[in-house]
Amino acid sequence: MLVAGVDSSTQSTKVILCRAEDGQVIGSGRAPHPTGTECHPAAWWSALRQAGKGLLDRAAAIGVAGQQHGMIVLDESGQVIRPALLWNDLRSAAAAAELVRERGGPRWWAEQTGSVPTASFTVTKLRWLAEHEPASAARAASVVLPHDWLTRQLCSAQAAKAGTASGGPAGARSFADATTDRGDASGTGYFSPAAGTWLPDVAAAALGHSVRLPRVAGPAELVGETPWGAAVSAGTGDNMGAALGLGLEPGDVAVSIGTSGTAFVVSIAPAADPSGAVAGFADATGRFLPLVCTVNAGLVLSAVATMVGTDVEGLSALALAADAGAGGLTMLPYLDGERTPDRPGATGVLRGLTTANGSRENLARAAVEALLASLAEAAGLLAGRGVPARRVLLIGGGSRSEAVRMLAPGIFGAPVLVPEPAEYVARGAARQAAWALAGTPEPPRWPPRRPAVEYTGPAQPDVRAKHASLRDDSATWNEGILR
Numbered sequence: 001m002l003v004a005g006v007d008s009s010t011q012s013t014k015v016i017l018c019r020a021e022d023g024q025v026i027g028s029g030r031a032p033h034p035t036g037t038e039c040h041p042a043a044w045w046s047a048l049r050q051a052g053k054g055l056l057d058r059a060a061a062i063g064v065a066g067q068q069h070g071m072i073v074l075d076e077s078g079q080v081i082r083p084a085l086l087w088n089d090l091r092s093a094a095a096a097a098e099l100v101r102e103r104g105g106p107r108w109w110a111e112q113t114g115s116v117p118t119a120s121f122t123v124t125k126l127r128w129l130a131e132h133e134p135a136s137a138a139r140a141a142s143v144v145l146p147h148d149w150l151t152r153q154l155c156s157a158q159a160a161k162a163g164t165a166s167g168g169p170a171g172a173r174s175f176a177d178a179t180t181d182r183g184d185a186s187g188t189g190y191f192s193p194a195a196g197t198w199l200p201d202v203a204a205a206a207l208g209h210s211v212r213l214p215r216v217a218g219p220a221e222l223v224g225e226t227p228w229g230a231a232v233s234a235g236t237g238d239n240m241g242a243a244l245g246l247g248l249e250p251g252d253v254a255v256s257i258g259t260s261g262t263a264f265v266v267s268i269a270p271a272a273d274p275s276g277a278v279a280g281f282a283d284a285t286g287r288f289l290p291l292v293c294t295v296n297a298g299l300v301l302s303a304v305a306t307m308v309g310t311d312v313e314g315l316s317a318l319a320l321a322a323d324a325g326a327g328g329l330t331m332l333p334y335l336d337g338e339r340t341p342d343r344p345g346a347t348g349v350l351r352g353l354t355t356a357n358g359s360r361e362n363l364a365r366a367a368v369e370a371l372l373a374s375l376a377e378a379a380g381l382l383a384g385r386g387v388p389a390r391r392v393l394l395i396g397g398g399s400r401s402e403a404v405r406m407l408a409p410g411i412f413g414a415p416v417l418v419p420e421p422a423e424y425v426a427r428g429a430a431r432q433a434a435w436a437l438a439g440t441p442e443p444p445r446w447p448p449r450r451p452a453v454e455y456t457g458p459a460q461p462d463v464r465a466k467h468a469s470l471r472d473d474s475a476t477w478n479e480g481i482l483r
Helices: 041-051 093-102 106-113 122-132 134-139 146-155 157-165 200-207 238-246 298-307 312-320 360-384 402-412 424-438 461-482
Strands: 002-008 012-019 025-032 061-066 072-074 142-144 179-181 215-217 222-225 231-233 252-257 261-265 279-282 288-294 330-332 349-351 391-395 416-418 453-455
Touching: 002 041, 002 146, 002 238, 002 424, 012 041, 012 424, 025 041, 041 146, 061 146, 061 238, 061 424, 072 134, 072 146, 093 122, 093 200, 122 134, 122 200, 142 146, 146 179, 146 222, 146 231, 231 424, 238 252, 238 261, 238 279, 238 288, 238 391, 238 424, 252 360, 261 360, 288 360, 298 312, 298 360, 312 360, 312 402, 330 360, 330 461, 349 461, 360 402, 360 461, 391 402, 402 416, 402 453, 402 461
Parallel strands: 002 061, 061 231, 179 215, 252 391, 391 416
Antiparallel strands: 002 012, 012 025, 072 142, 222 231, 252 261, 261 288, 279 288, 330 349, 416 453
8 A cells, every 4th residue: 555745845845655564665756846935835736736746646645744834824715815924934033022022921932832932933924914914914714834735735626626727725615624733733833732722812812813723633633535535644744744754752853954954852741941942842643842943054055055166065075175173264054044043133154264264175164064063052952951862863955965974973972873865754744644544553663774874973062162152252243233
């Protein structure tokens, strides 16, 4: 029996077709998404149909994992009111601060929602909409997340017909019974992971009026069927999908280098960090997924590669040709603002540049070290909040860089396991589909095709210390210049 997993990320849709019993990949497809920080969901539906051509119709069940935090507002007829605001759209930073103040401060948010909202969270986008596009806000009758919307599209015969003609969205009847899961819901800012329930008054206060919210399905629940007869599972958020795809157990810390950077760990207890650094998400299995996210990750490597006239593979070779410490160059990799630490207006900084060290090799090395130091700091925040780390796994597109793999152990200060490159988000979605189809208490065990490769190396505490010093120094002058 075959199952399909969908990863609808910021940049593209990936679809994999797997054997339900062991997860072996039978086929795969990919289609790009438009660039930017907002996107009409119809583009995702078009990409899903393109990527899933010849795959989805062979699956007995389908699961969708989507980028977290995206805001899709629908009117009474179920039509999309405006392009979805994505997780990396930071225009709602002021709204985030406003919401935190209104509810009595960070501790209330951490205790009630598991997280202190920053500009990425859906709730802050609702407030931004109310303040900047009041006509659109007034029309909003329901709010769904990217994976909710795509799941509903798959289950809707009307969507299938509309998609064949124009890729248009499903109607109100389809979205009246929309579903989500507790993992993706936990990234909205108006859901309680500990209780497993919506906080509708929080969403209403952000937007200015009440809206319909999707039903929260169980981890292994089937929520519908496609027009061609495939079962559809509840789906989840992309980070939750990655955790399920990796088969993470409590104490396993995954560090993902994709468009964003994330460090997350499976936990049996909910997290509530009033500092706001650790997001207390739920996972896709009924447990919890404390997570730290950075806005800047893989794009730092590609941006610096362009600066020095090469590609990401060439950047890796240049970085490995330089000495540790990049000849005294230290980079702060906040090229597009940052979420951890919460500095939406920050920019990148390069310190220590001289005529003696201004080489392509040193700049490449500084970029890789900066990226890893930022992610190591993120992983350290999990341990600092009482979530013990048993082992560290490095995943995502950025982990394919040899320089990243070689330098990571020294900067993390621990051995690093690099699993075989795979579409772990899509794999997690497919595994969820297989689980829901089987109706078993636990998801099926999908062993890796090859064991993870372990990387070790001498600790490089000076690199972390230089990064921390630049981060702290820039907290005043960098942000001050931009205000």
